[in-house]
Amino acid sequence: MKGIFKFKRKLLAVIKEYIPGEEADVLRGILLGDKSLIEKNLNDKFIKTGTIHILVVSGLNVGLIASIFILIFNVLRLPRYITYPFASLLVAVYAVLTGLNPPVARAAIVTISVLIGILLSRKVDILNCLGLSGIIILLKNPQALFGPSFQLSFCTILSIIILSPKIERLFGSNKTNRFLFYIKQSVAVSLAAWLGIIPIIAYNFNIISPVCIFANIPVVFIVFVITAAGMAFLAAGLFMPFIAGILGNSIEFLTYILIKTVVLFSKIPFGFFWVHRWSALEIVSFYVVLTIFGISLYKKEFR
Secondary structure (H helix, E strand, C coil): CCCHHHHHHHHHHHHEEEEEHHHHHHHCCCCHCCCCCCCCCHHHHHHHHHCCHHCCCCCCHHHHHHHHHHHHHHHCCCCCHHHHHHHHHHHHHHHHHCCCCCCHHHHHHHHHHHHHHHHHHHCCCCCHHHHCCCCCCCCHHHHHCCHHHHHHHHHHHHHHHHHHHHHHHHHHCCCCCHHHHHHHHHHHHHHHHHHHHHHHHHHHEECCCCHHHHHHHHHHHHHHHHHHHHHHHHHHEEEEHHHHHHHHHEEEHHHHHHHHHHHHHHHCCCEECCCCCHHHCCCCHHHHHHHHHHHHHHHHHHH
C-alpha cells in the first residue's frame, strides 16, 4: 500500500509539472480521483450540469484501463491465462491508487468478474457481476449502503442496463446514419441514468438538472479522450519527459475545452433548479412511477 501511494504522489507531481491552473486540478480528479484542489465555483458548475461524476474515477476509467492493458498484452501475444489475471491485478492496483471509493470499487469488481468469467469460458451476466460487487463492498462496509456515492453508482448502472436499451428503441433503430445513431444511443443512456438518480440527487443535494441529459453527451466523449491520452501522458511523464511535454499541451487544451463546455451548459436557462429535500414517500412514489414506465416499455417491445 505504501508503494502504491508513493507511486500516486509521483503521478500527481507529473500533472503539476506539465499542466497549470484549474486544468491540472480537473485532470487530477479525472485520472486519479483527487478533486481536493478544484475551486468551489467550478465544482458547483459540475454539480449543476449533472457532470460531477466525471471528477470521480469510475467505470469509464477502469474499463479503459483494462482495455488498454489487454490490448498491450494481445500485441505481445501473451496467452489468455496470463493476460486476464494480470489485467485484473492491474485494475485492482488502479482502484486502490485512486482511493477505492464505491464507484471505482464497483467498477473494478465488475471488470475483474467479467475477465475471470471470460477466462473460465463462462457466460458473463453483467447484473450478477454488479450484484457481486455490491455484496463485496457491503461486506467490507455495510454503512456504504446509506452513502450517496454507493447509491448513485449502483442506481446509475442499473438504470442504464435496464432502461437505456428500451428508451433507445423508442427513438427508432435506424443504424444507417452513424452520427444520428450515436446521438440517439447517447441520449438514451444519459436519460436512463438521470431518471435512475433523480430522487438520490434531490435528497442529498437539493437539485434537479435536466440539462445533464444533453451535457453528458459531449462531456463524456471529451473525458474518454482525456482519459485515454492521460494514461499515455502519465507514463511519458515518468519515463519519457520529452514526449510528456507534447502530450501535456494537448491534454491541457482538451481539459480547457471540457471546462468551457461545462460552464456553457451551466448557463442554459432552466437547465437546473433547486428543490426541497425529498421525503421517503416522494422517493418511493417516483421509483414506483419509474417502474411502471419501465414495464410499459417492455410491453411495447413485445407487442
